[in-house]
Amino acid sequence: MLVNADFSRCAVVAADQYHWVASPQSGVERVMLDRLGGETGRATSIVRYASASCFPQHQHAGGEEILVLSGTFSEGNRHYPAGWYLRNPPGSSHQPSSDEGAIIFVKLGQMPPGEDRAVRIDTHDPLCWGRRAGRDVCLLFSDASERTALLRLDPDEQLFANAIDSAELLVLTGELCGELWSDGRQYVRGCWLRLPAGEYPDLVAGPHGATLYLKTGHLAGLAAGG
Structure with missing residues (x-):
């Protein structure tokens, strides 16, 4: 799948142009901002978790970057409300979920193989x-x-x-x-x-x-x- 795949050109997606599409997991939808490949490809998305939704434990070979925009995003028993920035390096795994619902900005598969730093920052601090x-x-x-x-x-x-x-x-x-x-x-x-x-x-x-x-x-x- 290719979405805004020509990186030599400007790309703009406004909030009133969001097109929500279902993910493989019930209760989780996303807006594809740019994408090269399928579910494990290089992707930038806005992702929306319904309340009490979750993904099974999984690994990201190319790493994952997350900015929590609203609600509370969770990884296991760690909970990140709006404003938290998370960076999971290549090869890391997690079980994401949201009890109350959340909207997050996500970048997948865009880190070099040698990156090994996990980052957690509360941008409201x-x-x-x-x-x-x-x-x-x-x-x-x-x-x-x-x-x-x-x-x-x-x-x-x-x-x-x-x-x-x-x-x-x-x-x-x-x-x-x-x-x-x-x-x-x-x-x-x-x-x-x-x-x-x-x-x-x-x-x-x-x-x-x-x-x-x-x-x-x-x-x-x-x-x-x-």
């Missing part, structure tokens, strides 16, 4: 935030091939001051304004964007600012069809 390059940043993960963080933009603040090699972002609060298609559209909460290398000076926070999940560096070498 003020101690996880700091000032970097003049803006508030919660650093989630960084290595030679990627940098992942949450950042807060002030009203009308420009997102990228310089050209980028690529980027992927999810709007968590507020809005971005921009002209990726010369239409002056607004990218509000829940909007996912994937940007190839280039300059994007028109991407700025809206009048109330914005909070974003932002990943850079991880798309190097990917083109049409991955």
Whole structure:
């Protein structure tokens, strides 16, 4: 299966464009943002757990990254409410579930084989935030091939001051304004964007600012069809 599989082009999925499709497990649905392959392929998704839903224990050969957007997501007897960031390295296994229901942002099969760090960060903890390059940043993960963080933009603040090699972002609060298609559209909460290398000076926070999940560096070498 191929969804937004040409990484040389911009891809945008707005919250009002979400198309929920059933997963192999009852009570779990997902919005496919990008995908290369089947259930064990490279995928980026918004996943929705109904209350009292679960997956059986399973392993992710290419690792799994999760940001809890709402509700409470659980792994066995460990529970992660909205705002938690989880990173499970390649070869790790877990049994995900949700008693109350949850919506999570998930990236599967996108870690190098040698990555071995498990990460758990409560992004609502003020101690996880700091000032970097003049803006508030919660650093989630960084290595030679990627940098992942949450950042807060002030009203009308420009997102990228310089050209980028690529980027992927999810709007968590507020809005971005921009002209990726010369239409002056607004990218509000829940909007996912994937940007190839280039300059994007028109991407700025809206009048109330914005909070974003932002990943850079991880798309190097990917083109049409991955």
